[in-house]
Amino acid sequence: xxxxxxxxxxxxxxxxxxxxxxxxxxxxxxxxxxxxxxxxxxxxxxxxxxxxxxxxxxxxxxxxxxxxxxxxxxxxxxxxxxxxxxxxxxxxxxxxxxxxxxxxxxxxxxxxxxxxxxxxxxxxxxxxxxxxxxxxxxxxxxxxxxxxxxxx
Amino acid sequence: xxxxxxxxxxxxxxxxxxxxxxxxxxxxxxxxxxxxxxxxxxxxxxxxxxxxxxxxxxxxxxxxxxxxxxxxxxxxxxxxxxxxxxxxxxxxxxxxxxxxxxxxxxxxxxxxxxxxxxxxxxxxxxxxxxxxxxxxxxxxxxxxxxxxxxxxxxxxxxxxxxxxxxxxxxxxxxxxxxxxxxxxxxxxxxxxxxxxxxxxxxxxxxxxxxxxxxxxxxxxxxxxxxxxxxxxxxxxxxxxxxxxxxxxxxxxxxxxxxxxxxxxxxxxxxxxxxxxxxxxxxxxxxxxxxxxxxxxxxxxxxxxxxxxxxxxxxxxxxxxxxxxxxxxxxxxxxxxxxxxxxxxxxxxxxxxxxxxxxxxxxxxxxxxxxxxxxxxxxxxxxxxxxxxxxxxxxxxxxxxxxxxxxxxxxxxxxxxxxxxxxxxxxxxxxxxxxxxxxxxxxxxxxxxxxxxxxxxxxxxxxxxxxxxxxxxxxxxxxxxxxxxxxxxxxxxxxxxxxxxxxxxxxxxxxxxxxxxxxxxxxxxxxxxxxxxxxxxxxxxxxxxxxxxxxxxxxxxxxx
Numbered sequence: 001x002x003x004x005x006x007x008x009x010x011x012x013x014x015x016x017x018x019x020x021x022x023x024x025x026x027x028x029x030x031x032x033x034x035x036x037x038x039x040x041x042x043x044x045x046x047x048x049x050x051x052x053x054x055x056x057x058x059x060x061x062x063x064x065x066x067x068x069x070x071x072x073x074x075x076x077x078x079x080x081x082x083x084x085x086x087x088x089x090x091x092x093x094x095x096x097x098x099x100x101x102x103x104x105x106x107x108x109x110x111x112x113x114x115x116x117x118x119x120x121x122x123x124x125x126x127x128x129x130x131x132x133x134x135x136x137x138x139x140x141x142x143x144x145x146x147x148x149x150x151x152x
Numbered sequence: 153x154x155x156x157x158x159x160x161x162x163x164x165x166x167x168x169x170x171x172x173x174x175x176x177x178x179x180x181x182x183x184x185x186x187x188x189x190x191x192x193x194x195x196x197x198x199x200x201x202x203x204x205x206x207x208x209x210x211x212x213x214x215x216x217x218x219x220x221x222x223x224x225x226x227x228x229x230x231x232x233x234x235x236x237x238x239x240x241x242x243x244x245x246x247x248x249x250x251x252x253x254x255x256x257x258x259x260x261x262x263x264x265x266x267x268x269x270x271x272x273x274x275x276x277x278x279x280x281x282x283x284x285x286x287x288x289x290x291x292x293x294x295x296x297x298x299x300x301x302x303x304x305x306x307x308x309x310x311x312x313x314x315x316x317x318x319x320x321x322x323x324x325x326x327x328x329x330x331x332x333x334x335x336x337x338x339x340x341x342x343x344x345x346x347x348x349x350x351x352x353x354x355x356x357x358x359x360x361x362x363x364x365x366x367x368x369x370x371x372x373x374x375x376x377x378x379x380x381x382x383x384x385x386x387x388x389x390x391x392x393x394x395x396x397x398x399x400x401x402x403x404x405x406x407x408x409x410x411x412x413x414x415x416x417x418x419x420x421x422x423x424x425x426x427x428x429x430x431x432x433x434x435x436x437x438x439x440x441x442x443x444x445x446x447x448x449x450x451x452x453x454x455x456x457x458x459x460x461x462x463x464x465x466x467x468x469x470x471x472x473x474x475x476x477x478x479x480x481x482x483x484x485x486x487x488x489x490x491x492x493x494x495x496x497x498x499x500x501x502x503x504x505x506x507x508x509x510x511x512x513x514x515x516x517x518x519x520x521x522x523x524x525x526x527x528x529x530x531x532x533x534x535x536x537x538x539x540x541x542x543x544x545x546x547x548x549x550x551x552x553x554x555x556x557x558x559x560x561x562x563x564x565x566x567x568x569x570x571x572x573x574x575x576x577x578x579x580x581x582x583x584x585x586x587x588x589x590x591x592x593x594x595x596x597x598x599x600x601x602x603x604x605x606x607x608x609x610x611x612x613x614x615x616x617x618x619x620x621x622x623x624x625x626x627x628x629x630x631x632x633x634x635x636x637x638x639x640x641x642x643x644x645x646x647x648x649x650x651x652x653x654x655x656x657x658x659x660x661x662x663x664x665x666x667x668x669x670x671x672x673x674x675x676x677x678x679x680x681x682x683x684x685x686x687x688x689x690x691x692x693x694x695x696x697x698x699x700x701x702x703x704x705x706x707x708x709x710x711x
Contacts, residue, residue, distance in 0.1 A: 049391070051421075071190060071273070073313025077390045080310050084425060098187050100174065107309035123182055134170065137163050139303045143379065146432025149157045149303055150440035 003120040004092075005102070006112040008129035010120065015041065015062060015090060022064050028056075041090070046074040050081035057087035064114070067095035076108040083109035099123045102131040107138060153214050153520065154299050154444040156264035163306070164261045167268055171195050172254040194274065194312070196242075196267030197253055201572050206245045206253060207270040208260060212280035212298040212322075213241035213530075215521040217510035222263040224506035230256050235506070237491060237499045239563055239614060240319070241279045241523045242270055246570060268306060273314045275305035275386070281323045281330045282524035285445060286486050286532035288478040291341050292349055294324035296442035297378070300434065304379050311386050315393035316401035318386070319358075326643065331525060333357045333366045333645040334617060336403045337385060342372065350374050355385060355415070356407035359611040363647050364404040367412050369419065376433030377423070384422035388415060448518035451535055452483045461540035468543050470596070471554040476539070479532075485539060487531040488524070488556040489546060494590045495583050498564045499527035508549040516542050526563055528556065559594075559601045559668070560586035563614055567607030567624065574607035576624025576631040577657075581605055584661050589668075598668060601682045604639070617641035619683050620667060621648040622660065633660040637667070637694060638686045649691055651698055663698060670697045 004011040020039040028042060041062030044053065053063075063082060065075040075093055082091065093105050094114040105113060115123075142149070156164070171191075178188040192198075196207040208223075215223075223243060227235045230252050231245040238244055248256060260266055270277055278298045285293045301320060305311070311318070322339040323330040332338025338354035351373045357366025373381055389403045392410070407415055461468050476485040489509065492498050501509075509529055513521045516538045522530035529551075534542055546552040555561045562585060565571065567578030582605055589595050604618030608625070615621030621636035633655050636648030655663045668682075674693055675685045686694075 070187065071313055072395060073273075073311070074391055074395075076310045076313065077387050081387075081425075084429070098183075100170075100183075100187075100191055101312075104309040104312055122184075127177070127182060130173070134166060137159075137166050138309075139163070139306050140308050142159070143300075143304055143437070144429050144431065146430075146437070148300055148437035148440055149159045150437065150443070 001117050002114050003117060004112050004114055005125075005128050008125075008132040010125045010128075011112075013114070015039075015092070020062060020090075022062065025053075025056075044078070046072065046078060048078065050078045050085075053082055053087075054085055057082055057085045060089060062090035062092065063087065064092045064094050065110075067093055067097050070096045070098050070101060076104060079105070079108040079110055099127045099131040102128055103135045103138075106132065106135060107141070153216055154211075154295070154441065160264070160303075161261070164264075164266050164268075167195070167266065168254060168257045168261055171257060175250065175254060190272055190313075193272035194269060195253075195257070196270035197250075198271060199572075200246065201570055203247050204250055204253070205570075206248050206256060206267060207238070207242050208244070208265060208267045209270050209277040210241045210243060210265075210523050211277060211302050212284065212295045213282045213523040213525075214284075214295060215523065216519045217514040217521070219263045219265055220506050220510040220513070220521055222259060222265070224503040224510070226256055226259060227503040227506065229259075234500050234502045236497070236566070237501065237523050237527050237529070239525045239527060239565075239612065240277060241282075241525060242277055243523070271317070272312075273316050273318075274312050275308065275314075275318045275320060278302050278305070279319075279321045279330060279335075279525060281325055281328075282522040282530050283329060283477065283486055283532065284324060284522075285447060285520075286479050286484075287325050287327075287329075288480045289327050290325045290480065291343060292324045293442070293445050294322040294330075294339075294341055295445050296438045297339070297341070297351075297375075298322050299441050299444075300378070300438055301382065304382065308386075310383075311390060314386070314390055315395050316398065316403075318389075318403070320382075328641075328643040328645075329524075331614075331617065331641045334359055334363075334614070334641065335366065337382070338366050344372050348374070351378065353381065353385075356404040356412075358402055358404045359614055359616045360402070361399060361609040361611070362405070362408075363611070363616040364408065365645055365647065366404075367407065369412070369416055375435035375438060377427070378434040378438075380426040380430050381419075381423050383426050383429075384419045387422050387426070388418045392418070448520070448533055450481050450484060450533070452481070453535075453537065454483055455537040457538075457540050458536040461543075465540075467547075467552075467554070468540060471543055471552055472539065474554045474558060474596075475556040483535055483537075485534055485536050487534045487539070487542065489529040489531060489551050490553040490555050490561060491528050491551075492555060492561050492582075492586065493550060493553045494555075494560055494586045496586075497579050498562055498582050501529070505549050505551055508545065508551065512542055512545055526561065528561070555586075555595060557600045557602070558596070559589050559598050559603060562586065562603045562605060563618070564605040565607050565612035567605075567613075571607065571612075573610055574624070575609075575626040576607050576633065578605040578607040578613055578622075578624055581622060581624070581633070581657075581660060585664055588661055588665065592665075594668070594672075597678075598672065599678070599681055601668075602641075603664070614641065615639070616647045617645070618648060619686070620664065622664075625654065627654065631657045633657070633663075635660075635663060635667070635698075637691060638683065640683060651691065651695060653699075666697050667694055670694050 606613035639648030
């Protein structure tokens, strides 16, 4: 089983419970709208060139990106690229993400994180909530808004 | 110099608080050692041979007296009374206790310093020309740009878990003192035909076990595009860089395997998409930051003291000849303070010496100190009239060794005396070379000669770009030192060429002597430097003297 973390709290898998699904991206038909499912989610490998998702971001409702190891940061780039492409659906990180990375994941565009029960036992809900609280102090978002730290 | 704004202060304090929590989590088991490791590394904390080592960033190599005094305080309170300045404008303390580190970080935050991203697979401390803001040959002070890059790369959500570490260096001068061709990204400020300043972007340089000279990715990048362009380069690397083998994970391997053209195409595409994310042109932000790097108000009064001291004191004259460089203001000089006393450990400074530097900077140097990648300290703005007094003060503190750029001004990694990766000692070799040539009284006659020593193939001592490079290896349990000649870290960049088989620990000093005497014999005048002579005559004359028994090394290996 797994635990979903959203807004700093542990949750059940609401996406799956409400009839959602995740399909292997490589097995998807070339034109996604041929796939007749309301709650369509896709599992994309983190070795993907995210540009190849451009035809899908307007069609699918959820994208799940794997983190085989917390040290493998490709998922952060994929998340930012699909958000830049205009994807507004559910973006989920799945696998070995530790609570220290939670602020990065949210800032990269993830809505939620799916971790194993084992990891959830070692890193409590309180630790994840605490990690999320740090997000108000960030450089990049300020720079994107044109605010270098410079005022004399 | 840039002073932390409210935001920087809040950020650094928050990171200290986080790290305190991470140490606690590690102790109570919420974090495994595997998970704690990258977190401590992101805060510059390594586990070394004898103890933890804390690496503190000195962004673009700039310090003032308050920062320097605080480093002295750390050295006294939590280390053994000294610190070690590195080749990437950092300082390392080799003896802290894990539980003291949060307090050390708090003390650093008090003076606007930190150890964030000084290790780990992220964008490391951005380095810059150590003569920035003072050099006569400078187009523009690169430090405002470096500060903008520091802000951009710090805690960037996308680039904290890259395939491997990522190093950026920047220079504002045509004379490259920042080794831009051996960095993951090297940035050179240049002027285009329209007279605008922009950047030449060099990628994929690096030393280590597979050395590469960086290649020009963009010959002129307008200042305004800096951040989205850097972001594009990092994004392509983060997605495509190899993660299956840590020795092939640097961007230089991606470029080598996939080619420059392919990389450029992907970068330009990503750049076009990322541009819209930044609302304000980077040039405006650089200009805003540049207010903090405006030159000091110089005192142009010249006196006879300088000329009189030159005439009266040969030691002072020798110091001025070797350890000062031309300042943009003719009444001033740039002073290199050598951390290479004969027989000492390259890059080490005691707490007392740090305080002396702080005092001098405050009293005579417009409160500015720099750290060079050559492991020396720089007083960038010293009025020539004050130089005799400054020299005396340095001399009393053991800081007036007149050897900048000479044979005993050696870069050496910590080697087997401190480092878990090392396969041979480097510091003792540096000490022996310095001592030997001091005995021979040849140093000044030899002239400019850069020796760089690494204690393993990871090349932290930059041996590939030493005029004479020395690489210490382990050959069947014994130290063996390989020599390369002709390396060059500057704008005339070159990787050194191997002489042949290595030399044992007791043979390496005589081998260096042989190389130097060969050079002295064959140079066409006293003006021809070692590097120039090597470029003219090539390897053969050196090889013949180093391996007299025959053309190959087999005889040596068999012996």
